[in-house]
Amino acid sequence: MLRFLWCCFLGVMFAPALAAEKIESVRIWPSPDSTRVVFDVSGKAQYRLLSQNRQTVELEIANILSPSLGKMSGESELVKDIKVKKLPGNRGILLQVELTRAAREKAFTLPPSDRYGHRLVLDLADVQAEQAAATPPPPRSQRAGGRDIVIAIDAGHGGHDPGAVGPKGTYEKHVTMAVSEKLQALINKEPGFKAVLTRTSDYYIYPSKRPDLARNKQADLLVSVHADAVTNRKAHGASVWVLSLRRATTEVGRMLEQTEQHSELLGGVAEVIKDSANERYLAQTVLDLSMNHSMTTGFEVARRVLAEMGRVTHLHKKEPQAASLGVLKAPDIPSILVETGYISNPTEEQKLKSASHQQKLANAIFRALKQHFTDTPPADSWLAQRQGAAPVNRTTAQNTPARTATTTNPGSSANTARQQPASQQRPAPVIAGPRVATSAASGPAVHTVKRGETLSGLAKQYGLPMSVLRNHNKLKSDNIQVGQVLRIPN
Numbered sequence: 001m002l003r004f005l006w007c008c009f010l011g012v013m014f015a016p017a018l019a020a021e022k023i024e025s026v027r028i029w030p031s032p033d034s035t036r037v038v039f040d041v042s043g044k045a046q047y048r049l050l051s052q053n054r055q056t057v058e059l060e061i062a063n064i065l066s067p068s069l070g071k072m073s074g075e076s077e078l079v080k081d082i083k084v085k086k087l088p089g090n091r092g093i094l095l096q097v098e099l100t101r102a103a104r105e106k107a108f109t110l111p112p113s114d115r116y117g118h119r120l121v122l123d124l125a126d127v128q129a130e131q132a133a134a135t136p137p138p139p140r141s142q143r144a145g146g147r148d149i150v151i152a153i154d155a156g157h158g159g160h161d162p163g164a165v166g167p168k169g170t171y172e173k174h175v176t177m178a179v180s181e182k183l184q185a186l187i188n189k190e191p192g193f194k195a196v197l198t199r200t201s202d203y204y205i206y207p208s209k210r211p212d213l214a215r216n217k218q219a220d221l222l223v224s225v226h227a228d229a230v231t232n233r234k235a236h237g238a239s240v241w242v243l244s245l246r247r248a249t250t251e252v253g254r255m256l257e258q259t260e261q262h263s264e265l266l267g268g269v270a271e272v273i274k275d276s277a278n279e280r281y282l283a284q285t286v287l288d289l290s291m292n293h294s295m296t297t298g299f300e301v302a303r304r305v306l307a308e309m310g311r312v313t314h315l316h317k318k319e320p321q322a323a324s325l326g327v328l329k330a331p332d333i334p335s336i337l338v339e340t341g342y343i344s345n346p347t348e349e350q351k352l353k354s355a356s357h358q359q360k361l362a363n364a365i366f367r368a369l370k371q372h373f374t375d376t377p378p379a380d381s382w383l384a385q386r387q388g389a390a391p392v393n394r395t396t397a398q399n400t401p402a403r404t405a406t407t408t409n410p411g412s413s414a415n416t417a418r419q420q421p422a423s424q425q426r427p428a429p430v431i432a433g434p435r436v437a438t439s440a441a442s443g444p445a446v447h448t449v450k451r452g453e454t455l456s457g458l459a460k461q462y463g464l465p466m467s468v469l470r471n472h473n474k475l476k477s478d479n480i481q482v483g484q485v486l487r488i489p490n
């Protein structure tokens with residue numbers, strides 16, 4: 001009897017707990033190559049993902065009994081319909097997400113956050129869009145007498161990710177988009193420049209995918225736009241971040257491990273080299289050269305952006321900051337991340353929301369980029385060729401590796417290299433084909449001193465005695481300044 005009662009007691013305790021939840025709303029967040037469907041649930045969903053065929057994705061939820069979806073918002077070309085029905089015997093509900101075409105699905109739950117409660121998330125990767133994105137990029141846009149300088153602008157966050165939220169409810173994703181669009185307009189008005197956006201409206205892209213989009217557009221520079229937030233509401237001002245040497249080195253190592261990427265990096269050269277040890281050496285050389293160029297350029301651009309932003313807003317940090325952030329990970333594309341201000345600061349939130357302040361920020365970033373590329377244009381650019389037949393700054397040109405068209409699809413890389421040798425993609429590659437190695441060995445190498453670097457550290461980094469580095473640069477002491485350019489002997 002006692003045992004029977006105990007069972008009843010347990011039944012009373014657990015049965016309602018398992019069935020009490022319900023779906024409160026459904027939010028659909030589309031992006032060009034995937035769609036996220038978020039089910040807002042009153043408690044943690046106990047679900048099972050059943051993929052029947054690629055056109056319908058089914059989710060069984062055991063602890064929801066009511067076949068209702070609540071309020072629906074958003075729409076996606078990929079999602080045709082969402083149906084819900086009761087499973088027999090009070091076993092819960094079945095969600096059927098009907099798709100217009102094949103997708104790869106992934107489901108997971110998210111615990112409550114400051115903005116949302118329990119969520120069941122269904123991510124649908126659009127297979128067709130992914131394949132389209134992986135096709136080789138078209139040749140660089142050409143003007144008579146040289147190509148455009150391509151700036152990839154990345155408006156931070158988007159879609160289901162609002163970024164930081166200000167005390168008055170301003171979303172970072174809207175500020176970043178507004179500044180990015182203003183910057184894009186300024187760049188596109190400038191002869192010899194072209195701006196591309198990583199996201200063109202309010203959808204989400206994983207931070208780590210954003211550099212791939214920039215690479216696909218053969219960008220000379222990636223500028224990611226953000227706004228900061230901290231709990232201290234007094235914090236205010238802008239800062240600019242660059243890729244950390246540590247992260248860059250890690251990424252170079254990672255790219256080297258992916259041997260299928262070598263032919264992408266090397267373009268036509270990979271076809272000539274049959275020996276894989278040599279190919280690895282060459283890939284390493286190209287990447288190191290590329291990384292050196294990217295980091296020097298990124299730092300230089302960051303300094304100029306800070307100088308210009310300092311004229312229109314308070315600076316939180318006056319020097320570029322190094323970080324290992326999702327979007328700052330490409331060792332081969334000079335990248336900066338601009339924190340336009342603290343959205344968590346009530347006064348700054350007000351400013352970041354205003355179109356006139358957004359325009360001032362965009363103007364400042366634009367002035368800095370224009371100065372940089374006017375001083376050191378890529379040798380095959382229209383700008384360089386307009387300035388005279390020879391590149392303005394020999395050092396920079398030497399250090400600027402000709403980036404070949406790359407693709408993110410490893411399977412097609414060999415074909416890409418075969419069809420489009422590096423030398424045909426650009427009219428005047430600075431470093432083409434097997435000359436890479438010799439240029440690296442004989443060209444003058446320079447190093448722009450970054451924050452925290454010492455002469456002894458740099459000597460170690462380049463494998464040189466400190467005295468050689470000191471004498472080569474005619475230094476009177478071992479003190480070096482941030483931004484100082486050192487010549488590195490061969």
Ligand SMILES: [Zn+2]
Pocket residue numbers: 156157163164172226227228
């Ligand atoms: Zn952000």
